[in-house]
């Protein structure tokens with residue numbers, strides 16, 4: 163034991179804990195009786211709250227002990243925890259403190275405990291914890307568990323039905339290792355849990371937004387190209403209806419730019435600052451699709467997140483939700499979606515209360531929805547509600563004038579991205595312009611990137627092109643019997659030339675193989691292309 167020192171203020175005691183072997187300070191009263199042991203946390207709290215200063219009488223006497231808070235229990239017992247300054251220390255703490263003896267009889271509680279729990283000190287001091295549980299003061303006694311297990315125990319308890327408190331009980335042993343007291347600290351974590359819940363919800367919304375965010379960006383200026391009259395008309399109509407709330411149905415083959423068009427509408431609407439999310443209705447099984455779209459309530463089904471989950475109709479709040487491949491939405495979900503479209507409200511899975519949907523809905527499909535209606539695969543009422551303004555993006559083969567500008571545009575784009583300086587050989591452009599592009603603009607983009615990164619020379623020649631089948635518009639077999647002899651000969655000639663081009667890759671090689679001039683071959687292919695797009 164070290165010698166006893168005197169101080170007027172707890173603040174002077176605090177630096178002692180900087181010494182490595184000081185774990186606690188034993189406190190004495192004016193007449194030299196030991197009245198308790200303070201750890202650094204107790205002293206810090208007392209200093210922080212400035213509660214102990216001048217409340218300890220003329221002089222606080224203390225002695226530093228070793229690194230374990232070995233309490234001289236006999237001293238504490240003789241004076242009780244209610245003796246000054248220990249009582250002041252306890253009352254200075256922001257957290258509640260509940261102390262029982264080794265039998266489980268309440269010794270004292272501090273004022274923070276009374277405030278947090280609403281339980282009055284006088285009602286519990288001297289009473290056994292088991293009686294208090296029986297009388298309904300508390301739901302469960304940590305002190306009794308600590309007494310039983312002789313180890314620190316922490317649990318979360320409910321009080322007043324809604325507030326949550328974090329209760330940590332700690333056994334206090336004497337020098338012989340016998341249990342003397344259980345000190346339980348009590349912290350109100352209601353706000354903390356509420357904040358945590360809000361944080362979890364935000365994180366969930368962020369995750370959803372990231373997962374369903376649409377990875378196409380458009381500015382008012384190109385990179386996007388609107389060249390053909392069909393695309394121009396489509397985008398002009400989209401621009402006109404963007405500021406309104408009307409439902410839009412975008413139809414077109416895969417890769418024609420439906421998502422880009424939907425984003426264009428979003429960006430020119432009043433919701434431009436809100437989220438723009440996309441859900442592909444073919445991408446998941448019905449149950450999952452329903453949960454992702456409508457969300458679910460807590461405990462809606464086995465394996466559901468305990469707090470429930472917000473659906474995209476919530477997460478897209480204030481923004482636009484694009485339902486891609488709407489033709490694949492199962493009939494049961496079509497009925498639920500109809501309610502959203504008609505009444506702007508929906509029922510989460512397992513929920514009993516309707517939620518308000520504040521979203522703009524844009525739907526897209528590569529299917530013929532009208533035909534699906536005839537086949538009974540799509541609800542007629544929903545179809546008419548969704549397609550107030552139908553927009554159709556034609557396939558790339560029907561707006562061929564866009565192919566070469568797109569090829570040039572994406573070549574430049576990928577040159578920049580991959581630090582290359584590729585250029586198209588005119589014959590390559592010609593060949594690609596004649597391709598049907600079943601995957602539309604997406605196919606064109608992918609091919610261009612592949613060529614930029616894989617070409618061995620600066621110029622992308624027909625040699626470097628993969629086998630690109632020519633337009634499907636030409637029949638696969640000679641058009642015998644169709645038209646005059648002259649027309650049939652021309653058709654045959656065209657097929658022979660296109661086959662030679664596909665086989666040999668370049669106009670020069672194809673012309674050589676057919677025994678004609680390269681310029682003749684080029685002229686003929688141009689003429690056919692012109693007559694086809696006329």
Ligand SMILES: Nc1ncnc2c1ncn2[C@@H]1O[C@H](COP(=O)(O)OP(=O)(O)OP(=O)(O)O)[C@@H](O)[C@H]1O
Pocket residue numbers: 378385386387388414415416417418419420421422423486528603604607
């Ligand atoms: N007018 C355009 N100019 C330049 N790039 C375009 C244009 N339209 C579409 N694209 C690009 O083509 C690609 C495919 O477009 P998008 O994803 O919008 O097609 P989609 O019809 O929605 O396809 P899917 O049906 O498969 O979802 C995207 O990378 C998009 O940026």
